[in-house]
Structure formats: C-alpha cells, structure tokens
Amino acid sequence: MQPVIALFLWTAMLAATPAAAQLPDPLPSDCDGLIDLLAAAPAPADRTRVARQLVSMNLHPTCLAEGLVASDKLNADFPSFIRALERKRTDKQAGSSAGTGGSTNLVSKGTTAKVISLAAEYGALTESINKQIVTVQGSLDGVPAALVRHHVFEYCPAGGASNCVDGGVLEALRRVSYAVSFDTSQSAQTVSGTPSASAAGAAQPVAFTADGHSITSAGVRFVLWNARDTVSKSYDEAWTKEIVKSHAALEGAATGLLNATIALVGAVEADPAYAPWQDETVQRLVAARPNRDEVVAVWTGRQHVLAQQLRRTHPAIFVKAADERSALSVYRLEEDAVAATLRKPVATLQYDYKRPASQPSTSTVRLIFDKGLGTGWSFTANGAVELYNQPPPRDIPGATTVRDAQFGAQLQKDLGTLEILGAAALAGTYYFQYQNSPAILNVTPGTPLDGIVLSGLPSTAAHVFATKGNIHIAQMRLVLGSGGGARFPISVTYSTRTELVDQPAWRGQIGVSYDFDSLFSK
Amino acid sequence: MSQCQFTVAGAGDGDGCTFRSTIGAIKLSVEGTVGAVVFEKAIYNGSALANLPAKTIAFTVVAGKTDLAVTYAFSDPVGGAGNLIEECQHTKVCGISAKERSAVYHICA
Numbered sequence: 139m140q141p142v143i144a145l146f147l148w149t150a151m152l153a154a155t156p157a158a159a160q161l162p163d164p165l166p167s168d169c170d171g172l173i174d175l176l177a178a179a180p181a182p183a184d185r186t187r188v189a190r191q192l193v194s195m196n197l198h199p200t201c202l203a204e205g206l207v208a209s210d211k212l213n214a215d216f217p218s219f220i221r222a223l224e225r226k227r228t229d230k231q232a233g234s235s236a237g238t239g240g241s242t243n244l245v246s247k248g249t250t251a252k253v254i255s256l257a258a259e260y261g262a263l264t265e266s267i268n269k270q271i272v273t274v275q276g277s278l279d280g281v282p283a284a285l286v287r288h289h290v291f292e293y294c295p296a297g298g299a300s301n302c303v304d305g306g307v308l309e310a311l312r313r314v315s316y317a318v319s320f321d322t323s324q325s326a327q328t329v330s331g332t333p334s335a336s337a338a339g340a341a342q343p344v345a346f347t348a349d350g351h352s353i354t355s356a357g358v359r360f361v362l363w364n365a366r367d368t369v370s371k372s373y374d375e376a377w378t379k380e381i382v383k384s385h386a387a388l389e390g391a392a393t394g395l396l397n398a399t400i401a402l403v404g405a406v407e408a409d410p411a412y413a414p415w416q417d418e419t420v421q422r423l424v425a426a427r428p429n430r431d432e433v434v435a436v437w438t439g440r441q442h443v444l445a446q447q448l449r450r451t452h453p454a455i456f457v458k459a460a461d462e463r464s465a466l467s468v469y470r471l472e473e474d475a476v477a478a479t480l481r482k483p484v485a486t487l488q489y490d491y492k493r494p495a496s497q498p499s500t501s502t503v504r505l506i507f508d509k510g511l512g513t514g515w516s517f518t519a520n521g522a523v524e525l526y527n528q529p530p531p532r533d534i535p536g537a538t539t540v541r542d543a544q545f546g547a548q549l550q551k552d553l554g555t556l557e558i559l560g561a562a563a564l565a566g567t568y569y570f571q572y573q574n575s576p577a578i579l580n581v582t583p584g585t586p587l588d589g590i591v592l593s594g595l596p597s598t599a600a601h602v603f604a605t606k607g608n609i610h611i612a613q614m615r616l617v618l619g620s621g622g623g624a625r626f627p628i629s630v631t632y633s634t635r636t637e638l639v640d641q642p643a644w645r646g647q648i649g650v651s652y653d654f655d656s657l658f659s660k
Numbered sequence: 661m662s663q664c665q666f667t668v669a670g671a672g673d674g675d676g677c678t679f680r681s682t683i684g685a686i687k688l689s690v691e692g693t694v695g696a697v698v699f700e701k702a703i704y705n706g707s708a709l710a711n712l713p714a715k716t717i718a719f720t721v722v723a724g725k726t727d728l729a730v731t732y733a734f735s736d737p738v739g740g741a742g743n744l745i746e747e748c749q750h751t752k753v754c755g756i757s758a759k760e761r762s763a764v765y766h767i768c769a
C-alpha cells in the first residue's frame with residue numbers, strides 16, 4: 139500500500155503546485171516588462187533578480203524621467219530638428235499640375251513637400267502660349283511637426299495624452315497637401331479703361347477696371363492609400379537599409395537624447411541616497427504579493443520617495459528629467475519621420491481649381507497612382523476630368539461643361555548622385571488629352587491677349603474658340619537636385635497639337651524649385 | 661569563435677556594474693525580436709563610437725568601471741523589442757525595448 143500512497147501524494151503535490159514561470163533570459167529592460175515579471179514570479183530569488191533590474195535606473199532612464207516628472211508635476215516641452223532626407227528625394231512634385239500654363243509636370247505625383255516648397259517654371263505643355271508660373275506647395279502635417287520641433291508641443295506617437303501632437307493625427311494630416319500657383323506673366327494682370335464721361339477738350343475721363351489672375355490655380359490632394367506595411371520582414375529590411383543612412387536630423391536628436399540620458403543617470407547615481415533607495419525598494423518589491431496592482435503601487439510609491447530624496451540634494455534633477463523627456467520626444471518624431479518616408483502614396487485624389495487669364499475657370503479631378511518598381515524605377519499614372527465651372531456659351535458649337543479628359547503615364551529612373559550634376563532622375567512620359575469641348579478664350583474688344591494676336595474680330599465678340607482635337611504628348615524630363623533642397627527640372631516635349639493650334643510642336647520647359655523642408659529642419 | 665568577455669553582473673553585488681568584462685576588444689550587436697533595431701548613437705568611456713547607425717558596434721574595454729551609453733532606433737516605434745548580443749558566441753546579454761530608447765551600461769573590467 140505504501141508505494142501507492144506515496145505515488146498518490148506525489149501526484150497530488152504536483153497538481154497543487156503551479157509550474158514556476160521561468161524568467162526570460164536576458165531580462166527585459168523596460169519598467170513595464172519587469173513589473174509584469176514581478177507580478178508573475180513567485181520564487182523569492184527570481185523576484186529579487188527582477189527587482190534588482192527594476193531599480194537599476196541606468197537601464198531605463200525614460201522610466202526614471204517619467205517618474206521624476208510625474209512626481210514633480212513638471213510639464214516638458216520639446217526641442218527641434220527635421221529631414222536631411224527630404225533633400226535627396228526626386229519623387230516630390232514641387233511645380234504646378236499639367237494644364238496651368240507654366241509647368242514641366244505632365245503627370246502629378248502623390249508626394250509633396252511637408253512644410254512648404256516653392257517652384258518657378260517656364261513653358262507650356264497642352265497650352266499654346268508659354269507662361270511663367272510660381273507654385274507654393276505643402277502638406278498639412280508640416281505645421282504641427284514644426285511646432286513639436288520648436289518646443290511648442292510634445293509628440294506622443296501612440297496618442298492618448300493631452301496637450302501633445304498625436305502620432306495618428308500627424309499621419310492623417312500628412313495625407314493632405316495643398317498647392318497654389320501664381321501666374322507671374324504680364325498677361326495675368328490687365329487694366330481696361332472705358333470713357334466715363336464726355337471729353338473736356340483734349341482730356342478724357344476714364345473708368346479703369348482691373349482683371350487680376352495672379353492666382354491662376356489652387357488645389358488640394360488627399361492620399362487615399364499609402365504603401366504602409368510595418369510588420370513584414372521586408373519592411374524591417376527596408377527600414378534597416380534606410381535608417382543606417384546618414385540622417386542629420388535623427389543623428390542630432392540621438393545626440394541630444396544620449397547627452398540628456400547621461401546627465402540624468404549620472405546625477406541620480408551620484409546621489410548618496412540612491413543606493414540605499416535601491417536596496418530598500420528591492421526589499422519592498424520582493425515582499426509585495428505577486429499581484430500586478432500591488433507591485434505597481436509599491437513601485438509608484440518608491441519612485442515618489444526617490445523624487446523626494448533627490449529634490450533635497452539635486453533640485454535641478456527635475457529639469458534634467460524634463461530634458462530627457464523632451465529630447466526623447468524629438469528623437470521619436472525624427473525616427474517616425476524616417477519611417478514615414480518608406481510609406482509612399484499609392485493612390486491620391488487631387489482637385490484643382492484653375493482660373494487662367496483670358497480663359498473660363500475650370501475644375502479638375504485627378505486620380506494619381508504611384509508605384510515603386512525597385513532599383514530606382516518608379517511608375518506614375520494619372521487620370522483626370524476637367525470641367526468648366528460655368529456652362530460655356532451656347533453659341534459655341536460642341537461646347538459642353540465637360541471640357542476634356544486626360545491620361546498620363548510616366549516611368550522614372552533615379553540616377554543616384556552623379557559626380558557633376560548631383561542627385562538626378564530621368565523620366566519618360568506619355569500624355570493624352572481627349573478634347574470634349576473646344577478651348578475657349580474670353581476676349582474684350584480693344585484689350586489684347588498676351589501672346590495672341592486676333593485680327594478681324596467683330597466688335598461684339600466676347601469669346602473665341604479653337605477647333606477640337608485630341609492631344610498626344612511625349613516628354614523626356616531630367617530633374618537635377620543640388621542636395622540642398624533645390625531641384626532643376628528640364629524637359630523637352632513633342633505634341634501632336636496644342637489646345638489652340640492644330641499643328642505638331644517641339645517645345646522645351648525649364649524650372650527651379652526649392653523644398654523648404656530642409657530649411658525648417660534647422 | 662572568439663571567447664566571450666561579458667557576463668551579466670550578479671544581483672545585489674552592490675557595485676552598480678551592469679556587465680563584468682575582461683579587458684580588450686569587444687563587438688556587440690542588436691537583434692530584433694519584435695521588428696528591427698539598430699544602434700543609432702553610442703558613447704564608450706566618453707568617446708563617440710564611429711560608423712553608426714549600424715547593427716553592430718565595436719570598442720576596446722579598458723580597466724576599471726566605464727560606461728557605454730547607447731541610443732537605439734526601432735522599426736516598430738511602440739512595440740519594438742530585441743536583445744543586446746555579444747558577437748563572440750551570439751550571447752544575449754540584455755533585453756532592449758522601444759519603451760527605452762537609451763541606456764547607460766556600467767562595464768566593470
């Protein structure tokens with residue numbers, strides 16, 4: 139009987155004793171992970187080991203800083219940095235959209251500058267007259283990100299806190315960009331005069347009216363779909379490849395964080411009260427019941443005790459803790475900014491309101507598709523419909539509200555950094571425009587149109603229109619980057635006709651743009 | 661395979677050492693368990709280590725108690741985690757987490 143009883147007792151003992159959870163090797167470094175282990179570890183030796191790790195504040199300075207700041211109710215604010223990376227990108231569109239008159243862009247891209255960019259371009263694509271257009275672009279996340287970088291708001295990637303810029307909100311704002319184009323041509327501003335009263339001798343009183351079209355178009359873009367894949371192995375590989383490149387803003391933020399960490403940890407460890415605090419905290423944590431609430435209560439109380447002890451000997455310790463949090467906030471913003479460059483827009487919706495000089499205003503809705511093809515190749519396609527904002531005059535044959543439909547496709551190859559030319563990209567583009575309604579010009583008798591000579595018009599003519607015809611355009615475009623935020627697009631196009639002239643034409647376009655993202659990073 | 665230098669200092673030793681080490685050249689790397697991780701910046705014994713950011717750092721441990729201060733970057737900015745590894749025999753010496761982007765390790769040799 140005895141062996142049977144012994145076996146029974148042994149089996150019962152095994153069933154009653156829960157299997158001791160084995161501690162991970164190595165132990166985690168963060169406070170939350172260690173508190174979880176303390177709450178789950180029943181063996182005193184294990185609890186002592188985990189508690190020792192928890193009170194080694196040099197391993198988790200953020201936990202130390204948060205405890206001190208919470209204890210002191212000190213509010214942190216945050217320093218500055220940005221994107222050297224932005225300077226190297228050749229996939230951003232800085233100039234105006236096709237159809238604004240002065241542009242080198244036959245297709246639109248989904249990416250724009252974060253803060254602001256300025257582009258001046260000369261030429262024409264579908265239009266018959268060359269124009270000089272200056273375009274200002276930016277995206278909505280630029281302003282709050284700049285506020286974080288300039289100490290106004292804290293950055294909280296996971297959200298949930300008040301008085302800080304939520305990472306999710308920033309990501310949403312990053313999807314929306316805007317553009318305003320200014321026509322700097324002479325024709326953008328005309329002043330007309332008509333007699334306002336009868337002449338008195340050789341003097342004639344005249345009433346002047348101005349027709350200003352200096353703002354020739356305004357547009358907004360919304361990224362519908364981002365290439366966002368943060369969990370796959372291929373994303374990790376792409377991220378590692380990107381992060382090990384030199385990013386001046388991230389490096390600056392890392393240096394700031396490292397210096398703040400060393401200063402904080404050094405000051406705390408040098409305090410004579412620190413080692414006794416560690417020993418007593420270990421004892422109390424080991425004595426606490428293995429229950430998360432109790433462990434958290436003990437730990438929170440002991441953090442407060444440390445803060446009170448340090449306050450007596452190092453009143454400036456709370457400033458150091460705030461500095462660490464502040465430096466960490468900027469570091470995380472810069473880290474996220476590098477990751478954001480890997481999330482390229484795939485599908486983007488764009489709306490443009492255009493009011494070119496001497497033409498009826500139009501609205502264009504455009505769908506943009508961008509796709510990286512690897513090894514520096516990328517493909518962009520656009521489809522758009524352009525509508526007259528007002529129904530065109532009935533006496534123009536074939537004129538309807540739907541002005542035209544457009545399609546463009548571009549294949550681009552990043553050429554890397556060339557020895558003489560700097561960062562460069564070469565693109566080949568095909569563009570097709572189905573002209574559903576004739577191109578219309580508004581005319582005022584006696585007021586000349588810039589670049590257009592009309593002869594033999596009756597004095598009652600208010601509109602002139604061209605013959606309809608589909609437009610095919612082929613373009614080769616070279617974008618050169620200086621590496622300092624400036625880019626120089628140069629293109630040559632062949633078109634089967636333009637909106638007004640039914641004849642083939644070879645033409646050239648040139649521009650210069652400056653991306654202020656790199657400037658705002660300083 | 662080279663001989664390892666680091667041992668994790670025992671709990672309660674009271675000297676504040678994170679690692680005990682022999683004197684000489686050492687190579688450390690980081691390995692992500694959740695997402696990827698790299699050394700963004702590192703300072704050993706007051707001198708910044710070169711060739712960063714990278715997954716590996718190398719330096720020469722000198723006698724006495726010295727500090728290795730490190731900043732990590734994580735591909736998963738919220739849940740990222742990994743291990744600090746001594747290259748010798750791929751020995752895990754410390755856990756790392758996206759919740760703690762920086763740390764100061766005390767090396768006693």
